[in-house]
Amino acid sequence: MSSMVYDVIIIGAGAAGLMCAIEAGKRGKKVWLIDHAKKLCEKIRISGGGRCNFTNIHTSPENFLSSNKHFCKYALKAYTPNDFITLIEKHKIAYHEKKLGQLFCDDSAQNIIDMLLAECQAAGVIISKETGVDRIEYEAGIYHLQTTKGFAHAPSLVVATGGLSIPKIGATGFGYDVAKQFNLNIIETRAGLVPLTFTDSLLERCKELSGLSVEAAVSYNKTSFSEGFLFTHRGLSGPSILQISSCWEQGNEITINLVNNVTVETFLKEQKEESSKQDIQNILAKIMPKRLAVSICEEQNLSGRIAEIGHKKLAELAVRINHWKAKPNGTEGYRTAEVTLGGVDTKALDPQTxxxxxxxxxxxxxxxxxxxxxxxxxxxxxxxSSGYVAGQAV
Ligand SMILES: Cc1cc2nc3c(=O)[nH]c(=O)nc-3n(C[C@H](O)[C@H](O)[C@H](O)COP(=O)(O)OP(=O)(O)OC[C@H]3O[C@@H](n4cnc5c(N)ncnc54)[C@H](O)[C@@H]3O)c2cc1C
Structure with a gap:
């Protein structure tokens, strides 16, 4: 078996590993970037619905969850969204802001992959796919790796193997195993940015309304997100649900406001005063899709003219729409999660490198x-950002 010596070995050729390899290569380091997958960059390829939401111009530390909310600050400052935009523009990749500062490729996520691989090539990075690591040993300042392509040795070893989300395209817990080997603590991992699942009558409602989407505010504790909201045949999804899933804890309720800009109690009063002959379903259909209006009225046993519905029932209806409390029984898990919460405890890491x-x-x-x-x-x-700072230090 061959035995090679490098300055840096990076395990995992995803977004972070590629960025680190580029930066280290530009500094003249001999870099070996390895990945066990057959096809590189699958996560980038499928990201952002195939168009890769590659950064957000409003990025700030408040947009991140961690046991140490300060940890990300240095790296985010050292390599900003503007730095990545400069790289995108150097490669003449067309992009646009979709909403809320989210930047996407006009064409395809493949543009980002091509760009990163071209940068790696220019920086002299050696990339090997279908390469796994069987063993890592550390002795006298050198990491000795037994890989499926032979032995390799380097004074710097970078673990960029990502989280557990979407095992189908190569996610593994390998990075956590390496961390454990070197006695690092792991903050418990769980699926994040993931649809929430329900049981019983609520699941039946979701199935019935599957495919229907509205703009809704979803809250848990003091956190609230106001974005798209989608009923699916398994439960609830859409950006506001994915966002809240990262904060939600098992066994608790979330609160949903199905019509963000309307105080339903006031609206119903006004409608009753305007014309008490109006049908309740038609009234609700003025502020939400008709299918949803019908479903909520059925659930609340309401039909007919608003004049015939008592004050208490209307107040309950308003609460059901503005402050709907729903208790998920779980999430769809790593199979569909966009990210993995938790991971290597930042206490063990230098935030600058x-x-x-x-x-x-x-x-x-x-x-x-x-x-x-x-x-x-x-x-x-x-x-x-994290790939960049490591790339300067390896
Ligand atoms: C469907 C989906 C859509 C997403 N869309 C967006 C988006 O639009 N915008 C956004 O900001 N984020 C998005 N994300 C999240 C984003 O893709 C990840 O946070 C990001 O890719 C993490 O980068 P990474 O380099 O740390 O890990 P990854 O990109 O996961 O790369 C890890 C690499 O390590 C390799 N690897 C794993 N185990 C081993 C092993 N044992 N040996 C060797 N190699 C190994 C894997 O094959 C993989 O190539 C999305 C995620 C998903 C699942």
């Missing part, structure tokens, strides 16, 4: 670290 403070030459970057972005391009920005 991503190096393990107590283990010289060992770095963790990207999603494997306990830093998780909100929906909207923040997770890729974290991958670019």
């Amino acid at each position: 991503m190096e393990v403070k107590a283990q010289k030459g060992l770095f963790f970057i990207g999603e494997v670290v306990d830093v998780t972005g909100h929906l909207g391009g923040f997770n890729f920005q974290w991958a670019w």
Whole structure:
């Protein structure tokens, strides 16, 4: 078996690993970037509905969840959304802001992959796919790897293997195993940015309304997100649900306001005064899709003219629409989750370099670290930023 010596070995050729490899390569380092997958960059390819929401121009530390909310600050400042935009523009990739600062490729996520691979090539990075790691040993300042392509040795080892989301395209818990091997703590992992599932009558409602979407505000504790909201045949999804799923804790209720800009109690009073002959379903259909109006009225046993519906019932209806309390029984899990919450405890890492403070030459970057972005391009920005700072330090 062959035995090669490098300056840096990076495990995981996703967003973070590629960025780190580019930066290290530009500094003249001999970099080996390996990935066990057959096809590189699958997550980038499927991201943002195939158009890759590659950053968010409003990125700030408040857009990230972590046991240490300060940890991400240095990297985000060292490599900003503007830095990534400069790279995109250098490669003449057309992009647009979809909404809320979210930047997407006009054409396809493939543009981003081509750009990153071209940058790697220009920086002299050696990339090997279908390459796994069987063993890692550390001795006298050098990491010795037994890989499926032979032995490899380097003073710097970067773990960029991502989280557990979408195992179908190559996600593994390998990064956490390496962390454990070097005695690092792992903050418990769970699926984030993931649809919520329900049982019983609520599931039946969701099935019945499957495909219907509205703008809704979804809250849990003191956190609230006001974006798209979708009924599916498994439960609830859409951006506002995905966002809240990252904060929600099992066994608790979420609160949903199905008509964001309307105080339904006042609206119903006004409608009653305007014409008491109006049908309640038609009244609700003025502020929400008719299918949803019908479903809510059926659920509340309401029909006919508003004049015939008592004050108490109307007040309950208003609460059902503006403050709907729903208790998920779980999430769809890693199978469909966009990210993994938790990961390598940031306490062990230097925020300026991503190096393990107590283990010289060992770095963790990207999603494997306990830093998780909100929906909207923040997770890729974290991958670019953490990859960049490690790339300067390896
Ligand atoms: C469907 C979907 C859509 C998304 N859309 C967006 C979006 O539009 N915007 C956004 O900001 N974020 C999005 N995300 C999240 C984003 O893709 C991730 O946060 C980001 O890719 C993390 O980058 P990473 O480099 O840390 O990990 P990854 O991109 O997951 O890369 C890890 C790499 O490590 C490799 N690997 C894993 N285990 C091993 C092993 N044992 N040996 C060797 N290699 C290994 C994997 O094959 C993979 O190539 C989306 C995620 C999903 C699932």
